[in-house]
Amino acid sequence: MIHAAPSDVYAVLHDVGSYSMWWPEIKRVQRVSDDRFELRVRSFLPYYLHFESTRAREDKSSGVLEARLSGDLDGYSRWTIEGSGGLTRAVF
Numbered sequence: 001m002i003h004a005a006p007s008d009v010y011a012v013l014h015d016v017g018s019y020s021m022w023w024p025e026i027k028r029v030q031r032v033s034d035d036r037f038e039l040r041v042r043s044f045l046p047y048y049l050h051f052e053s054t055r056a057r058e059d060k061s062s063g064v065l066e067a068r069l070s071g072d073l074d075g076y077s078r079w080t081i082e083g084s085g086g087l088t089r090a091v092f
Helices: 006-014 016-022
Strands: 026-031 036-042 048-059 064-071 075-084 087-091
Touching: 006 016, 006 064, 006 075, 006 087, 016 026, 016 036
Parallel strands: none
Antiparallel strands: 026 036, 036 048, 048 064, 064 075, 075 087
16 A cells, blocks of 8 residues: 555656656656657566557546556556545555
């Protein structure tokens, strides 16, 4: 649980360009367009993954952020954010 309002957590997770500032495994984020980002991520194994993330769903009222991934990772990622009373759970 995170000691923050769901709307604040959603705002931070929506800002993909800042991920490398707080998520140590994300080494570089480059904005390609408003909805697309190129990422360089350090994996658990000693190598890097390069992929593109394209925003697919942004639903603040439901607390859902989804993106399509292509490159070294193909598929999708999804954040689900829920909470109340100053506590929030963010599931990746």
